[in-house]
Amino acid sequence: MVSDSSSTTMTTTIATFYPPLDSSKDIKRKRNYLYKVSRVMISPIFSEKPTHILYDVNPQTHNIRRYLNSLSLVSKQFLSITNRLRFSLAVRNPTHPLLGRLFKRFSNLTSLDLTSFDGDLDTLLYEISNFPSLNITSLDLSYQPTIPANGLQTFSQMITTLTSLTCSYIVNFNSSHMFLIAECFPMLEELNIVHTSCYDNKNYTSYCDGVEALSLALFKLRKVNLSRFPINNQLLFHLFKNCKLLQDVIMFCCDQITSAGIAYTLRERPTLRSLSFSSSPISLEFATSQFYDSMVSLKDLTCLRLRFLNISDDLLYSIARESLPLTRLVLGFCTCYSYAGIFCLLSKCQGL
Amino acid sequence: MDLQRASFLNDQHVVQLSSFIGDLMYINLSGCENITKSSLFVLARSCPLLCEIKMEGIGSEIVENSDSSMDFGVDPRLKSLYLGKNSWLSDESIITISSIFPYFQLLDLNSCECISDGICQVLRRCCKIRHLNLSFSKEVKLLGMNFIVPNLEVLNLSHKKVDDQTLYLRATIS
Numbered sequence: 282m283v284s285d286s287s288s289t290t291m292t293t294t295i296a297t298f299y300p301p302l303d304s305s306k307d308i309k310r311k312r313n314y315l316y317k318v319s320r321v322m323i324s325p326i327f328s329e330k331p332t333h334i335l336y337d338v339n340p341q342t343h344n345i346r347r348y349l350n351s352l353s354l355v356s357k358q359f360l361s362i363t364n365r366l367r368f369s370l371a372v373r374n375p376t377h378p379l380l381g382r383l384f385k386r387f388s389n390l391t392s393l394d395l396t397s398f399d400g401d402l403d404t405l406l407y408e409i410s411n412f413p414s415l416n417i418t419s420l421d422l423s424y425q426p427t428i429p430a431n432g433l434q435t436f437s438q439m440i441t442t443l444t445s446l447t448c449s450y451i452v453n454f455n456s457s458h459m460f461l462i463a464e465c466f467p468m469l470e471e472l473n474i475v476h477t478s479c480y481d482n483k484n485y486t487s488y489c490d491g492v493e494a495l496s497l498a499l500f501k502l503r504k505v506n507l508s509r510f511p512i513n514n515q516l517l518f519h520l521f522k523n524c525k526l527l528q529d530v531i532m533f534c535c536d537q538i539t540s541a542g543i544a545y546t547l548r549e550r551p552t553l554r555s556l557s558f559s560s561s562p563i564s565l566e567f568a569t570s571q572f573y574d575s576m577v578s579l580k581d582l583t584c585l586r587l588r589f590l591n592i593s594d595d596l597l598y599s600i601a602r603e604s605l606p607l608t609r610l611v612l613g614f615c616t617c618y619s620y621a622g623i624f625c626l627l628s629k630c631q632g633l
Numbered sequence: 634m635d636l637q638r639a640s641f642l643n644d645q646h647v648v649q650l651s652s653f654i655g656d657l658m659y660i661n662l663s664g665c666e667n668i669t670k671s672s673l674f675v676l677a678r679s680c681p682l683l684c685e686i687k688m689e690g691i692g693s694e695i696v697e698n699s700d701s702s703m704d705f706g707v708d709p710r711l712k713s714l715y716l717g718k719n720s721w722l723s724d725e726s727i728i729t730i731s732s733i734f735p736y737f738q739l740l741d742l743n744s745c746e747c748i749s750d751g752i753c754q755v756l757r758r759c760c761k762i763r764h765l766n767l768s769f770s771k772e773v774k775l776l777g778m779n780f781i782v783p784n785l786e787v788l789n790l791s792h793k794k795v796d797d798q799t800l801y802l803r804a805t806i807s
Binding site for chain 2 (some may be wrong): 529568586609610611612614615618619624625627628631632633
């Protein structure tokens with residue numbers, strides 16, 4: 282900490298650029314941290330809002346976690362309390378050999394993030410499966426080169442609590458993986474399979490079979506993200522028809538879906554709460570009254586996100602007329618609507 | 634609410650809309666070429682719950698009514714402000730803005746080519762700032778900084794020539 286540094290007093294020696302750490306200063310700083318923690322943290326943290334402070338990646342709570350780390354170094358009892366409050370773990374390569382100890386230490390883990398692991402995922406999943414006492418509800422395998430089929434199968438046999446699976450941006454993701462997910466995790470409530478967008482048109486029909494298998498198997502599905510997925514009108518209809526609990530659908534860049542297709546499909550699931558949709562860049566065909574009527578038939582819709590669509594004020598007028606309970610509205614890069622439409626909508630839907 | 638690229642929107646429209654969106658927590662008006670920084674002040678006044686504002690690449694300043702920012706106080710809630718790609722943004726404007734939002738934690742000024750040493754004053758005033766993005770802001774000068782920025786964690790200076798003296802200051806703030 283150099284407080285009196287000005288450009289004129291600088292010399293060129295390295296030592297001045299990087300002043301040596303003053304240990305007494307460091308100790309003092311640490312003592313200040315501990316003091317702050319003891320003053321503000323201990324009592325309120327366990328009674329009011331412990332969870333998000335400890336495991337959240339929110340930058341606003343970042344400092345608090347740092348304070349807690351300092352404190353946990355000196356108090357084993359404190360450590361034993363904070364261990365129980367950690368619910369998520371990101372497994373990286375250096376974490377791998379310590380997995381057993383970490384699972385023993387953080388006994389309440391519910392969420393595993395394997396996105397940054399670049400070793401053998403099958404082996405890793407076998408090892409995780411050896412801890413059936415874990416109540417893992419959420420697993421993230423995104424950005425991996427492929428789906429570890431054998432590992433996932435073992436995992437699903439030993440850990441049956443999974444309700445959320447994320448397999449987004451997986452380079453080699455094919456229909457056999459969809460069949461695997463459908464077979465292994467029929468209890469899923471949330472599925473994210475954002476595609477890398479470079480799918481092979483030749484395999485299109487096999488993708489269709491995969492999506493159909495998923496929509497038949499996952500009867501508890503509430504939330505699904507199929508962005509960039511090669512999904513067409515027919516498959517979308519299957520999905521909406523079979524997944525009766527569906528509330529939240531994200532389909533950005535799904536360029537095979539037409540206005541008539543989505544209009545027809547939305548009628549199938551009037552309980553939808555959140556719809557996010559975009560087609561190929563600036564598609565002109567979505568400005569139809571059929572599409573608008575279906576949209577406003579979703580009486581519980583709280584979140585509407587449309588991007589790169591050609592919409593008209595008529596859609597905004599319709600939403601205003603039906604007073605949909607919108608709390609989130611995204612019309613980024615949409616065209617052909619005007620101030621009159623947005624004024625009408627905002628004056629009626631004031632929950633935003 | 635995200636109305637990115639709604640190029641029909643102007644400042645007058647924002648004034649009229651602002652009475653309906655009092656509970657808004659997030660707004661993105663990037664690419665709305667016909668609004669200016671006066672919309673920023675209007676939103677800050679009308680939407681007390683706003684945590685995050687994105688206004689990248691909006692229209693340049695209008696000279697008339699330049700003291701519209703004077704008639705309201707400090708907005709303590711705003712945490713993130715994205716004003717990148719606004720090449721008209723001057724030192725003076727950013728200092729005014731920082732006096733209204735003294736508690737923000739994230740400030741993104743990428744590609745704001747008119748900002749130079751005003752940034753030091755912003756850093757001096759906004760002591761809670763954690764994340765500052767100055768990438769592609771070629772004129773920014775950090776040399777006047779002879780004070781400590783206690784909370785800064787991320788400083789993005791990419792695509793900018795950084796000399797040893799500036800780096801030294803960087804070291805002292807991190």
